[in-house]
Amino acid sequence: MSTPQTAKPEASSAVVRIVGQARRLVEAFAQPWFVQLALRLALSVPFWKSGILKWHGFLQLNDTAIDLFTDEFKIHLPGGPYPFPAPAVFAFLSACGEVGFPVLLTLGIGTRFAAIGLLLMTCIIELTVPDGWPIHITWAAMALGIAAWGPGLISIDYLLGDRTSRS
Numbered sequence: 001m002s003t004p005q006t007a008k009p010e011a012s013s014a015v016v017r018i019v020g021q022a023r024r025l026v027e028a029f030a031q032p033w034f035v036q037l038a039l040r041l042a043l044s045v046p047f048w049k050s051g052i053l054k055w056h057g058f059l060q061l062n063d064t065a066i067d068l069f070t071d072e073f074k075i076h077l078p079g080g081p082y083p084f085p086a087p088a089v090f091a092f093l094s095a096c097g098e099v100g101f102p103v104l105l106t107l108g109i110g111t112r113f114a115a116i117g118l119l120l121m122t123c124i125i126e127l128t129v130p131d132g133w134p135i136h137i138t139w140a141a142m143a144l145g146i147a148a149w150g151p152g153l154i155s156i157d158y159l160l161g162d163r164t165s166r167s
Contacts, residue, residue, distance in 0.1 A: 054098065076127055100114075101114040111155060
């Protein structure tokens with residue numbers, strides 16, 4: 001029969017054992033290659049969905065995209081908001097980035113470059129829609145994670161030699 005003094009170590013060792021088993025289960029599921037792939041795909045989706053709506057044909061923006069940058073979108077800086085300079089150029093660059101960078105991320109080619117591109121776009125989006133910061137900070141964190149830890153095992157970059165891992 002166990003005494004109260006011996007019951008405590010037995011209970012604590014059982015808790016340690018259960019926590020260790022749970023940790024190993026999580027580690028088995030959350031493999032780095034899977035997390036990196038999930039981050040790339042998750043960051044690609046909102047930008048792709050937004051970007052694809054701006055096009056009317058091959059390299060032809062729809063009128064709505066240009067109107068947004070001309071009439072609706074403003075840069076919120078101190079003393080502003082200010083209109084976008086060259087709204088047609090910004091609309092075109094935005095639409096190209098919102099479609100191009102997600103394709104690169106999804107395929108895992110130029111992954112770190114694409115992640116930094118989306119991070120910079122996220123900064124401009126935050127200046128344009130400051131109330132969206134809860135979503136924007138999530139995009140920024142995902143982009144930074146991808147830029148820092150790379151494309152992962154399931155990527156063209158990996159096949160081309162980007163196998164740098166960071167701890």
